[in-house]
Amino acid sequence: MAFTLSPGPEEGVFLGNLERVRASIASAAAKAGRSPGDVALVAVTKNFDVPALVLARRSGLRLFGENRVQEAQFKMPQLPGGISWRLIGHLQSNKAGLAARLFDAVDSVDSAKLLAALDRHAAEAGKRLEIMLEVNVAGEAQKSGVPFSAVPALADLAREAGHLELTGLMCVPPAAEDPEASRPYFARLRELAERLSLPKLSMGMSGDYAVAVEEGATMVRLGTALFGRRYPAPA
Numbered sequence: 001m002a003f004t005l006s007p008g009p010e011e012g013v014f015l016g017n018l019e020r021v022r023a024s025i026a027s028a029a030a031k032a033g034r035s036p037g038d039v040a041l042v043a044v045t046k047n048f049d050v051p052a053l054v055l056a057r058r059s060g061l062r063l064f065g066e067n068r069v070q071e072a073q074f075k076m077p078q079l080p081g082g083i084s085w086r087l088i089g090h091l092q093s094n095k096a097g098l099a100a101r102l103f104d105a106v107d108s109v110d111s112a113k114l115l116a117a118l119d120r121h122a123a124e125a126g127k128r129l130e131i132m133l134e135v136n137v138a139g140e141a142q143k144s145g146v147p148f149s150a151v152p153a154l155a156d157l158a159r160e161a162g163h164l165e166l167t168g169l170m171c172v173p174p175a176a177e178d179p180e181a182s183r184p185y186f187a188r189l190r191e192l193a194e195r196l197s198l199p200k201l202s203m204g205m206s207g208d209y210a211v212a213v214e215e216g217a218t219m220v221r222l223g224t225a226l227f228g229r230r231y232p233a234p235a
Contacts, residue, residue, distance in 0.1 A: 008052025028213035044223030122163035168200025186215035
């Protein structure tokens with residue numbers, strides 16, 4: 001399968017972007033009385049080419065988020081070691097086997113069917129796979145994710161799985177120009193994670209990550225803020 005991938009920025013531009021992102025995370029963390037060290041930066045590398053990923057790794061980043069299993073499979077053999085790969089895009093059950101073998105974590109689990117498939121394939125791969133549950137925080141019909149009301153039951157199933165480790169919740173709030181529009185969704189997700197005793201919260205992207213940090217994010221997923229604009233995804 002051929003991929004049309006975007007080139008990343010020049011090294012100086014990338015390092016400047018990274019410095020600004022880290023400063024913003026530190027500022028937001030301080031505002032919330034948190035340590036910036038409590039917030040992990042996931043570089044969203046979907047649709048960016050291998051040299052861009054090499055630059056990100058050389059700059060000290062080690063958490064990479066990919067949306068498509070086959071694109072990640074194409075890139076992974078070409079990258080240096082020391083990368084922890086997280087699947088952050090919607091995953092169909094028929095690709096669960098490949099995902100379980102390739103990724104260190106699947107952050108977008110949204111059904112009991114997918115949960116069972118990942119558990120089975122992780123067992124076949126002889127590994128314990130980290131997972132997070134993706135929550136559809138605004139009930140948007142066009143988005144994947146578990147409704148708030150169904151999260152506790154799915155979390156119970158995940159904890160019963162022999163080869164999965166449930167660590168947290170992930171969300172993508174409705175698109176909005178004002179980052180403050182995301183705040184109530186982030187707050188509600190944090191409250192749910194606290195009730196379920198889940199330590200990780202993957203929330204906040206390039207447009208609203210500072211608000212997410214203020215509301216308790218332990219992971220922010222940034223693509224554009226680091227790499228700039230990407231080409232449209234291939235069909």
